[in-house]
């Protein structure tokens with residue numbers, strides 16, 4: 001399995017930065033970057049990362065099962081993550097998540113039919129002081145209201 005030249009270069013640099021025998025430390029960042037390019041953590045990708053990092057595919061598979069930011073299913077172009085953990089829940093995170101479900105017409109870890117949006121209810125994202133918080137791809141949004149979420153979604157729809 002090969003990746004884009006830019007990603008291949010990034011992986012080569014990454015593997016060089018670890019001492020000999022410690023390439024296993026590259027498993028998580030490699031999975032995250034590869035997921036962005038491939039669209040999902042596929043069985044083929046797991047095998048490839050295991051080979052490059054010198055570990056067993058089962059070990060990589062266990063890592064994928066542990067980290068919620070790694071997804072075996074293809075995500076939407078825009079992955080909307082709504083936090084419903086305690087700080088966000090206390091200021092409307094749960095209602096915001098329900099609003100997102102209705103707005104997008106999908107449930108947790110589902111993707112819209114056009115492949116544009118996916119939705120996920122997530123645990124604390126470390127943005128408690130700005131709750132309720134939403135992350136769309138790698139962009140954080142703070143003090144999100146249903147109206148603000150509608151605008152974010154509409155702006156992304158219009159961007160396509």
Ligand code: FES
Pocket residue numbers: 083084085086087088089123124125126127128131132133
């Ligand atoms: S509880 Fe939502 S960001 Fe911490």
